[in-house]
Amino acid sequence: MELTNGAEASVRMENGLVVKERIPKRYRLPELDERIRKERNRAESRIMSEARRLGVPTPIIHDVENSMIRMQYIPGTALKHVINEELSERLGELVGLLHTGGIIHGDLTTSNLIYYNDRLYMIDFGLAFMSPAVEARGVDVHVLFQTFESTHRDHESLAKAFCRGYRRSFSGADEILERVTEIEKRGRYA
Template sequence: MDVLGSGAEATIFRDGESVIKRRLVKRYRHPVLDEELRRSRTRREAKLLQKARVPHPALIATDRESSITMEFIEGTPLKQLLDSDVNLAQRVGQHVAALHDQAIIHGDLTTSNMLLSKGEVVLIDFGLSFTSHDLEHKAVDIHLFKQALESKHHAVFDEAYKAFLKGYRASPEATKVLKRLSIVEKRGRNKAKY
């Protein structure tokens, strides 16, 4: 089995056409809390991998404790592609709009968590996702993506963010969410003064 990644939370292996995401025991956490966190995050990610109406890896199996087996997506992270094809961000915007319209907050919108596969943008890593109808949660989801664009795709930031917004406006709630985003951003700037 090839190790695809080992983040702070989980180790990700490839086994043929499957990917296994296993959440690791964290010794610095209280064992009861640690088990509960792994279980709740695993269940939430598995649930959203079935529910989300955007392209994502199919859920194959889960032990509902710490492991998820999902479809392997043959593709390239947008992190490597966006600088030379900013219009991919428009597709990202459409997908995020569709998630938000379903009251799903991704929680970790970075271009490492998006793969281009057969010409389509596929969203992965629902490990920090949750369901919410709140404008605030949707605005923060976008704010985090915007920050990721600024730091990882600085040279194309303006164009890429514009393309993202073009896609995101597919959501009937887009105007309200973007208004909330400007409030979130003002708050951030004020905080920075202190």
């Protein structure tokens, strides 16, 4: 059963597991394409595993093979359908844990979180990378705030709730949130 198709990968159910398979790019040399897809798979798997070690719920990875990742299926609801201030604050705590560990999600949206059994699970680490940079962390949070603004009516209260949780779990939160404000200003005048 096909779950979703993106520019980089297809995601389907197979034997009760989610299978994420990176799509070959015909414009690349086949050898280069295969190497890139394998490397991106390994990197995504490593970062997801590290996120779990930091206390961020993610699907459990069962197998990584060439351009495929087989992982646990989380049968919940996308956060975008159930978000409220409490869940946004909890999201802030999770992102704070990620950023404390130097992980940048790269696609932090309410579609990439699943709410299940009173827990938030972070999914789709396909654009994730490791970085201690203030700018990278700021862009991560900025993307989330843009998602709040474009998708949720009460975006300002969601952002404030996120900040409470983020500050609670990440000691450098204020510097990052100041950078988010700078990034927003850059976007307005570009």
